[in-house]
Amino acid sequence: MNSSSRLIEEAVDQVSSLPGVGRKTALRFVLDLLRRKPEEVMRFAESLITLRDNIRYCKTCHNLSDEEECSICKTPRRDNGLLCVVQDIRDVMAIEGTGQFSGRYHVLGGIISPMDGISPSQLNIDSLVERVAGSEVKEVILALSATMEGETTSFYLFKKLSPLNVAVSTIARGVAVGGELEYTDEVTLGRSILLRTPYESSLKR
């Protein structure tokens, strides 16, 4: 597919570099932008440039932040005794969305994955250990994906954190709320039986 317009081709080349966007979808996006006023396209493009030029990592939790320290780390209205370890900003957003967590976060910036060449030294693990050691943190919650890489990373962190005087927990694995037993995979169902919880605690929330 060739548009015979060099300008369109260049924009499509750029847009199709986004994850999961092919040239046809990119062309659809580009034609949509062409239907807007030049000022609007300018605003669209500038929001990306401004973001890239001004975003940084929070010095405390390593989450993406507009300032030196992010708003979650800055607020005094959160529990310093609870620290939740996550992979990236999307997990922070997902957990914040539940409204069930009032502690602090620590963003690893990835997950241990020999397949993708990501080793522990590339993640924010040393700063996690430093942050927990001798602090008021009483419990570290490992909130990583229930994948092979996630479990490996959790185990690595558990080993790193266990010499410190801190409880280490992991978010519950089990049948999804609203999920039917019949359609739950065997591994999840099996673990949900092994890791059963006292009925009273299931009434919480």
Place this chain on the structure above:
Amino acid sequence: MNSSSRLIEEAVDQVSSLPGVGRKTALRFVLDLLRRKPEEVMRFAESLITLRDNIRYCKTCHNLSDEEECSICKTPRRDNGLLCVVQDIRDVMAIEGTGQFSGRYHVLGGIISPMDGISPSQLNIDSLVERVAGSEVKEVILALSATMEGETTSFYLFKKLSPLNVAVSTIARGVAVGGELEYTDEVTLGRSILLRTPYESSLKR
């Protein structure tokens, strides 16, 4: 979902304005851009601004063009006797992709659709009639979608063009090449029987 970063929120707002892109997908695109070098993001954004500021409509065929007249209209190496009428640039690209058409194009810029409030006067129809009248165009090929709106527009154009000394044809409707009869819808199959072609002409290409 809130990222607690105003910069990210603004970029996600902008990106999620693209057709079919929700906030989750927009965030994925934005995080992907954040992983690139600032120069790369600059190049990405500038390709959109440059496009929007410099693109125009070809004065002859009304296709999107980098210059006053597009490269297809400018080249002398095409058949001036054949004019193909299409809805927009995507159709030009699709037909060019087949390598089966060597004539010129005329881009309507849309399709008659009372439901969407698009009337004939908003399309490049007057300029089509002017262009065909008293020119060397011998045949106008209507290459519009096989939808209700496409058929309506084709009929309208046929009425407009029939007083002129020009043949008007429409692209063939029928069973797709590689398509199985069993899975072809009844209307298409019905028309493919009514509009059957001499066997010899089906051997062309």
